[in-house]
Amino acid sequence: MFEGACACAQQLPNNGDYDRLAELLNKYKQQKGALIPMLQETQKLFGYLPEPAMEQIARAFAVPLGHIYGVATFYAQFYLEPRGRHVIRVCQGTACHVRGSSKILDRVKQELGINAGETTKDFRYTIEPVACIGACGLAPVMMINENTHGRLTPEMMSKILLKYE
Amino acid sequence: MDMITVKIDGKDIQVPADATVLTAAQMAGIDIPTLCYYPGLRPEGACRVCAVEVEGVKSLVASCVYPVTPGAVIHTNTPRVRNARRTIVELMLANHPNSCLTCERNNNCELQQIAFKVGVRKVSFSGERREWLKDETSPSVVRDPEKCILCGRCVKVCNDIQSAGILNYNNRGFDTLVAPVLNRGLGSTSCVACGQCSVVCPVGAITEKNDVDEVWRALSDPKLHVVVQTAPAVRVAIGEEFGLTSSVETGKLVAGLRRLGFDRVFDTDFTADLTIIEEAHELLHRIQNGGTLPMITSCSPGWIKFLEHNYPALLPHLSTCKSPQQMFGALAKSYYADKMGLKPEEIYVVSIMPCTAKKYEAKRPEMSRDGIVDVDAVLTTRELGRMFEEAGIDFAKLPDEEFDEPMGISTGAAVIFGASGGVMEAALRTAVEVITGKELHDIEFAQVRGLEGIKEATLDVAGQKVKVAVANGLANARKLMDLLAAGQADYHFIEIMSCPGGCIGGGGQPLPVDMEVRLARMKAIYQADRDLPLRKSHENPAVKELYKTFLGKPLGHKSHELLHTSYTCRPLFKEC
Ligand code: SF4
Ligand code: SF4
Ligand code: SF4
Ligand code: FES
Numbered sequence: 001m002f003e004g005a006c007a008c009a010q011q012l013p014n015n016g017d018y019d020r021l022a023e024l025l026n027k028y029k030q031q032k033g034a035l036i037p038m039l040q041e042t043q044k045l046f047g048y049l050p051e052p053a054m055e056q057i058a059r060a061f062a063v064p065l066g067h068i069y070g071v072a073t074f075y076a077q078f079y080l081e082p083r084g085r086h087v088i089r090v091c092q093g094t095a096c097h098v099r100g101s102s103k104i105l106d107r108v109k110q111e112l113g114i115n116a117g118e119t120t121k122d123f124r125y126t127i128e129p130v131a132c133i134g135a136c137g138l139a140p141v142m143m144i145n146e147n148t149h150g151r152l153t154p155e156m157m158s159k160i161l162l163k164y165e
Numbered sequence: 166m167d168m169i170t171v172k173i174d175g176k177d178i179q180v181p182a183d184a185t186v187l188t189a190a191q192m193a194g195i196d197i198p199t200l201c202y203y204p205g206l207r208p209e210g211a212c213r214v215c216a217v218e219v220e221g222v223k224s225l226v227a228s229c230v231y232p233v234t235p236g237a238v239i240h241t242n243t244p245r246v247r248n249a250r251r252t253i254v255e256l257m258l259a260n261h262p263n264s265c266l267t268c269e270r271n272n273n274c275e276l277q278q279i280a281f282k283v284g285v286r287k288v289s290f291s292g293e294r295r296e297w298l299k300d301e302t303s304p305s306v307v308r309d310p311e312k313c314i315l316c317g318r319c320v321k322v323c324n325d326i327q328s329a330g331i332l333n334y335n336n337r338g339f340d341t342l343v344a345p346v347l348n349r350g351l352g353s354t355s356c357v358a359c360g361q362c363s364v365v366c367p368v369g370a371i372t373e374k375n376d377v378d379e380v381w382r383a384l385s386d387p388k389l390h391v392v393v394q395t396a397p398a399v400r401v402a403i404g405e406e407f408g409l410t411s412s413v414e415t416g417k418l419v420a421g422l423r424r425l426g427f428d429r430v431f432d433t434d435f436t437a438d439l440t441i442i443e444e445a446h447e448l449l450h451r452i453q454n455g456g457t458l459p460m461i462t463s464c465s466p467g468w469i470k471f472l473e474h475n476y477p478a479l480l481p482h483l484s485t486c487k488s489p490q491q492m493f494g495a496l497a498k499s500y501y502a503d504k505m506g507l508k509p510e511e512i513y514v515v516s517i518m519p520c521t522a523k524k525y526e527a528k529r530p531e532m533s534r535d536g537i538v539d540v541d542a543v544l545t546t547r548e549l550g551r552m553f554e555e556a557g558i559d560f561a562k563l564p565d566e567e568f569d570e571p572m573g574i575s576t577g578a579a580v581i582f583g584a585s586g587g588v589m590e591a592a593l594r595t596a597v598e599v600i601t602g603k604e605l606h607d608i609e610f611a612q613v614r615g616l617e618g619i620k621e622a623t624l625d626v627a628g629q630k631v632k633v634a635v636a637n638g639l640a641n642a643r644k645l646m647d648l649l650a651a652g653q654a655d656y657h658f659i660e661i662m663s664c665p666g667g668c669i670g671g672g673g674q675p676l677p678v679d680m681e682v683r684l685a686r687m688k689a690i691y692q693a694d695r696d697l698p699l700r701k702s703h704e705n706p707a708v709k710e711l712y713k714t715f716l717g718k719p720l721g722h723k724s725h726e727l728l729h730t731s732y733t734c735r736p737l738f739k740e741c
Contacts, residue, residue, distance in 0.1 A: 064330020065738045066346035
């Protein structure tokens with residue numbers, strides 16, 4: 001099942017991560033219900049779910065690639081595009097909104113030249129659209145990776161962003 | 166099966182204990198509307214249009230998946246049921262484009278019919294609607310996802326029946342989309358172009374690619390000599406487009422094609438006979454010379470593409486014979502062109518096929534010579550029906566007419582190509598006579614006939630055991646290929662057809678289709694065989710003449726140049 005052998009399709013990026021992926025596949029492929037954990041591990045490894053990795057998973061699990069893709073797009077936790085090293089989440093909750101969070105978000109977009117949901121070309125930043133991140137006391141607030149930055153003004157943004165290499 | 170008694174709409178009725186409420190109601194002569202349910206596919210209970218009330222059960226149930234229980238009291242026509250059904254359909258329509266008048270499925274759309282049946286009164290077009298791009302990347306089928314009602318039938322046919330695994334539910338919630346793998350265009354996936362998704366789709370969300378206008382253009386071009394060929398399975402189904410039951414309508418079909426203005430009306434059966442002769446000799450050659458066995462038939466282009474993507478290592482098993490459609494095109498632009506004193510480029514070849522994959526096949530680069538394609542345009546049976554409509558041809562009133570010569574002469578062996586097992590049977594009729602050198606009297610091979618997914622037979626031919634297998638539907642083909650890849654298939658010859666039942670159940674055949682319709686078409690095919698005076702391909706006088714004056718001998722030099730082809734290994738999940 002689903003393990004065709006066309007030579008032109010077999011070339012994987014020459015990348016140590018794919019060796020690690022092969023080990024993971026060996027571990028998970030015999031287990032029932034292991035597809036989601038497998039996808040999670042893969043995402044941890046690559047930061048997202050690259051297409052060649054999904055193909056490898058489809059072969060090992062003997063399911064169509066379309067099935068993997070269906071699952072990956074059903075759950076919000078999976079990303080199909082590479083993401084930046086730093087993920088920026090600007091809170092759009094009510095408290096932040098009243099205190100001008102949309103201007104904060106606009107400033108971030110301006111500085112980075114990308115929209116919410118996009119990643120900069122150098123893979124340094126991704127802006128992730130979020131609703132409320134639950135730190136209303138610090139409004140307007142944003143998170144970069146695991147760090148919270150509060151009581152923001154648009155003017156503070158460029159300095160904060162620069163701290164994340 | 167045990168029978169139990171249930172009460173439906175006040176009447177007691179005996180039904181099998183494993184029936185669903187839907188089948189029980191059908192047995193009682195009650196018509197419950199359905200959308201996601203499709204006979205032969207795994208029922209899911211997704212759309213809820215088939216809602217009914219069962220006494221003692223609080224909410225309405227989906228009758229297509231709800232099992233009957235002894236003594237159950239069922240109501241299919243209460244105000245609550247009627248309201249629920251109407252609301253469900255109204256909601257569907259609220260997110261549906263208002264474009265029936267220009268839709269491929271206008272007049273033959275299950276959503277239209279259901280809207281009528283449940284009495285939809287108002288549609289609110291005020292809400293937000295998803296906008297999706299039309300997908301015209303495949304030469305065979307077109308997807309129009311805005312019309313999709315997410316019933317899932319295509320997903321099931323593509324995964325369960327064809328095991329192609331192309332269509333799936335992607336995304337979630339409001340963004341849910343039934344689409345090919347990675348949201349790619351179908352044409353850049355390993356879709357095999359079988360069109361079975363277009364057969365089961367209740368609406369205009371997946372349809373055959375319509376090439377009718379190209380054919381009209383060719384027909385009105387005075388510089389072109391336009392010839393048409395029709396496949397065996399078309400003649401037993403075209404009548405359905407005009408409300409007739411499935412039966413042999415060869416005479417009317419020929420007459421209708423002539424009315425459309427084709428310069429010559431020919432028969433793919435002529436080259437089906439030729440295929441048999443080439444293929445039978447290829448098989449014997451392989452058996453006698455230690456060639457790759459089993460040999461597998463190559464007339465079903467969806468099957469070819471499937472093997473190229475999924476089992477490239479098994480490609481040497483494929484017969485190198487082009488399909489009858491392509492042999493026809495190649496000969497029309499050489500043999501026939503010579504006879505008529507025409508240049509190949511002055512001839513335009515149209516095929517009428519039961520199949521959407523034939524559109525893809527005609528576009529394969531191997532299927533042309535010096536930049537001239539063998540076949541210029543391929544129409545499905547459904548598109549031909551539409552052409553007749555556009556031309557104002559009243560099919561039922563047409564007289565019976567005969568094919569033109571010489572490429573319209575054929576035998577019964579050719580016509581059975583249209584049913585699963587037919588190519589095998591036709592090949593055996595010829596191969597056995599070639600091997601034994603004696604006339605074969607018992608020419609009907611019942612073991613390879615019928616709708617069963619995989620059929621096997623062992624024959625005794627001049628003291629040698631010949632083992633054959635036949636599969637239809639690609640999930641069945643996959644089973645055979647897995648055996649073959651594991652070295653567990655010691656057959657000599659395998660016939661594979663992509664579509665359930667063979668070409669009679671092809672992706673381009675009239676809608677709707679179910680087991681009964683397939684059986685009726687199959688019966689008609691074998692009737693057409695019995696009606697013909699000649700029933701073995703090698704007895705076809707026009708084919709004999711072709712060998713004598715043009716080709717030389719089977720598998721000869723000219724045959725190789727015109728009638729044989731090669732295959733390409735393709736990646737598992739995409740198009741090269
Ligand atoms: S799919 Fe049916 S309801 Fe929708 S536009 Fe086409 S004909 Fe009309
Ligand atoms: S044409 Fe066949 S393989 Fe392609 S999507 Fe439709 S059902 Fe699947
Ligand atoms: S494309 Fe057609 S068959 Fe497939 S889910 Fe949509 S409506 Fe149903
Ligand atoms: S037909 Fe029963 S739920 Fe769709």
